[in-house]
Amino acid sequence: xxxxxxxxxxxxxxxxxxxxxxxxxxxxxxxxxxxxxxxxxxxxxxxxxxxxxxxxxxxxxxxxxxxxxxxxxxxxxxxxxxxxxxxxxxxxxxxxxxxxxxxxxxxxxxxxxxxxxxxxxxxxxxxxxxxxxxxxxxxxxxxxxxxxxxxxxxxxxxxxxxxxxxxxxxxxxxxxxxxxxxxxxxxxxxxxxxxxxxxxxxxxxxxxxxxxxxxxxxxxxxxxxxxxxxxxxxxxxxxxxxxxxxxxxxxxxxxxxxxxxxxxxxxxxxxxxxxxxxxxxxxxxxxxxxxxxxxxxxxxxxxxxxxxxxxxxxxxxxxxxxxxxxxxxxxxxxxxxxxxxxxxxxxxxxxxxxxxxxxxxxxxxxxxxxxxxxxxxxxxxxxxxxxxxxxxxxxxxxxxxxx
Ligand SMILES: [Zn+2]
Numbered sequence: 001x002x003x004x005x006x007x008x009x010x011x012x013x014x015x016x017x018x019x020x021x022x023x024x025x026x027x028x029x030x031x032x033x034x035x036x037x038x039x040x041x042x043x044x045x046x047x048x049x050x051x052x053x054x055x056x057x058x059x060x061x062x063x064x065x066x067x068x069x070x071x072x073x074x075x076x077x078x079x080x081x082x083x084x085x086x087x088x089x090x091x092x093x094x095x096x097x098x099x100x101x102x103x104x105x106x107x108x109x110x111x112x113x114x115x116x117x118x119x120x121x122x123x124x125x126x127x128x129x130x131x132x133x134x135x136x137x138x139x140x141x142x143x144x145x146x147x148x149x150x151x152x153x154x155x156x157x158x159x160x161x162x163x164x165x166x167x168x169x170x171x172x173x174x175x176x177x178x179x180x181x182x183x184x185x186x187x188x189x190x191x192x193x194x195x196x197x198x199x200x201x202x203x204x205x206x207x208x209x210x211x212x213x214x215x216x217x218x219x220x221x222x223x224x225x226x227x228x229x230x231x232x233x234x235x236x237x238x239x240x241x242x243x244x245x246x247x248x249x250x251x252x253x254x255x256x257x258x259x260x261x262x263x264x265x266x267x268x269x270x271x272x273x274x275x276x277x278x279x280x281x282x283x284x285x286x287x288x289x290x291x292x293x294x295x296x297x298x299x300x301x302x303x304x305x306x307x308x309x310x311x312x313x314x315x316x317x318x319x320x321x322x323x324x325x326x327x328x329x330x331x332x333x334x335x336x337x338x339x340x341x342x343x344x345x346x347x348x349x350x351x352x353x354x355x356x357x358x359x360x361x362x363x364x365x366x367x368x369x370x371x372x373x374x375x376x377x378x379x380x381x382x383x384x385x386x387x388x389x390x391x392x393x394x395x396x397x398x399x400x401x402x403x
Pocket of ligand 1 (some may be wrong): 296305307308386
């Protein structure tokens with residue numbers, strides 16, 4: 001923080017020459033030739049041989065400092081010339097100049113940079129202060145030349161205020177930049193928000209589409225069409241806070257080349273143990289026998305039919321609708337010769353009224369593997385397969401599972 005100086009100018013400009021008011025005051029205290037004193041805010045700081053010498057020391061000091069700083073300087077204090085106190089030791093010009101330099105404060109018409117009302121830096125002119133702020137913004141710009149600068153602004157209310165500033169507080173451009181960035185680990189008093197944009201071309205990954213193909217065996221796949229990535233032009237906006245990325249978003253996108261889907265054929269054909277082929281449904285089950293004529297749907301007979309009756313001949317093969325483990329295989333009351341297979345995931349299938357059974361409880365079976373033949377055992381009036389799908393213990397309509 002700088003001190004608050006309220007400059008008290010004691011300078012007049014006559015015909016372009018800077019003349020201290022002291023010269024005019026000198027006439028007030030007596031004859032030339034008496035010892036004179038230089039006073040700062042009324043306090044004597046140096047006694048010299050006469051008033052003319054005192055006035056010229058002050059004027060030379062101001063002129064030299066103005067030249068050195070390339071700006072017109074003035075005292076913060078009232079600097080005057082008066083009669084020396086009786087008994088004062090007279091100083092040489094050099095000694096008097098040093099005493100004046102020590103006791104006074106030089107000011108100039110410069111400018112301060114304020115952030116939310118706080119003075120951050122003093123500079124020698126309004127122009128230099130504005131330049132320092134631009135210099136600060138530039139210091140945070142990334143080196144990446146593909147980034148376009150859209151905006152650079154301050155998070156705080158940052159202003160440049162022309163005012164008299166103390167010469168001792170003046171900062172050059174680089175010092176001002178450092179002061180605004182915060183030194184020695186202190187937080188930056190001024191926050192620069194930079195908005196950048198980048199346009200680039202990027203790949204658009206192709207999609208993979210699966211299609212069922214009945215000419216391929218189940219488990220086989222074939223690439224029908226190779227996928228090709230497309231491309232697009234995308235514009236990304238980045239926000240940086242004091243050079244650190246704090247936000248990123250896509251603001252526009254233009255397709256350049258459309259992606260080509262990859263098409264993969266998935267086989268659905270299931271080769272059964274009896275060398276017939278059948279096709280897998282979306283549920284992953286196959287139709288469990290050779291014939292497809294349905295003689296009684298699920299829910300028929302007053303809602304009481306617990307499965308699907310598929311008409312067929314004695315001896316027609318019966319296939320496991322899906323791979324699984326045989327839970328039970330044997331005579332089971334009204335079901336007759338009966339097989340129950342657990343497929344995992346709380347799904348089981350049942351095959352009833354069989355003529356023969358060719359698996360045992362505990363066997364693992366593959367999809368399409370023959371497990372028996374159609375018959376009319378148990379509560380049955382003719383050869384057919386009674387097929388059930390049991391989900392979490394409930395017998396459900398089998399048709400959607402095998403169609
Ligand atoms: Zn039935």
